[in-house]
């Protein structure tokens with residue numbers, strides 16, 4: 001008896017398991033596909049790509065600053081980070097850092113030529129704009145938003161949502177900038193009518209670099225728009241904005257008519273390491 005019966009039992013077991021697998025397969029797959037389709041349908045809406053341009057330079061707190069910033073950026077959708085080192089060659093620190101990040105990035109480098117430089121980031125932002133023009137020229141979708149980001153500021157995710165609303169140039173308040181609590185455009189009846197700032201008020205646009213973003217397509221229309229060393233310190237923002245706006249009214253006020261702060265002009269304190277030379281065992285193999 002047993003041999004035939006046992007064989008039969010095994011066959012039943014095998015058929016049972018096969019049916020189970022088939023059931024699981026058909027049960028799961030269509031639901032999974034449906035879910036995918038519905039989420040796609042429900043959340044599909046056009047999100048302009050944000051091209052963020054960030055100059056960076058070698059210093060003790062560089063990796064700490066880049067880590068903090070990149071982990072904010074990892075939460076931003078449709079985002080392209082253009083990071084430009086002020087150096088003759090790309091450094092392994094930044095190269096490896098970017099490779100290990102999950103970000104969409106372009107890594108560039110250019111050394112600031114002038115020894116006694118006044119403004120930082122002029123050459124770096126300009127080669128980023130060259131890259132952007134080349135990239136948009138070859139891309140079918142030329143839409144997007146350009147934002148100039150420092151590597152040590154503090155950015156709320158809300159500032160990225162705001163800048164995707166711009167038509168040409170958008171602006172918003174910047175906390176802890178210009179020697180006051182908040183440097184901000186003044187808005188009257190939904191239009192920028194002036195600026196609440198104290199430092200260098202003669203600037204055509206007394207706005208911090210973190211306080212505006214520009215429609216990327218416009219950089220193709222204005223091929224000469226770039227930064228220059230031929231202006232006083234603090235005039236870089238006005239220099240780039242003059243290509244896209246002729247007066248305050250051309251700026252689109254965001255962040256609830258410039259009543260909300262979503263970005264802060266923070267500075268990282270220079271690390272103080274007076275005991276480093278007293279170390280008995282070298283730590284030079286550890287990247288900080």
Ligand SMILES: *[C@@H]1O[C@H](CO)[C@@H](O)[C@H](O)[C@H]1NC(C)=O
Nearest residue numbers: 049076077078079080104105
């Ligand atoms: C990466 O950047 C491109 C533009 O260069 C953009 O179209 C794409 O959506 C970005 N991807 C992500 C995951 O942000």
Ligand SMILES: *[C@@H]1O[C@H](CO)[C@@H](O)[C@H](O)[C@H]1NC(C)=O
Nearest residue numbers: 133134135136137138220223
């Ligand atoms: C865009 O592409 C065209 C054709 O390839 C080229 O002639 C033009 O110089 C490019 N413009 C820019 C800004 O790269």
Ligand SMILES: *[C@@H]1O[C@H](CO)[C@@H](O)[C@H](O)[C@H]1NC(C)=O
Nearest residue numbers: 048143144145167215216217
């Ligand atoms: C930017 O300007 C172009 C051309 O004027 C327009 O098609 C586009 O919708 C604007 N906005 C963005 C985010 O690119």
Ligand SMILES: *[C@@H]1O[C@H](CO)[C@@H](O)[C@H](O)[C@H]1NC(C)=O
Nearest residue numbers: 187188189190191255256257
């Ligand atoms: C900005 O102010 C204008 C004019 O008072 C108003 O119509 C508009 O709704 C305001 N926008 C926001 C986002 O609060």
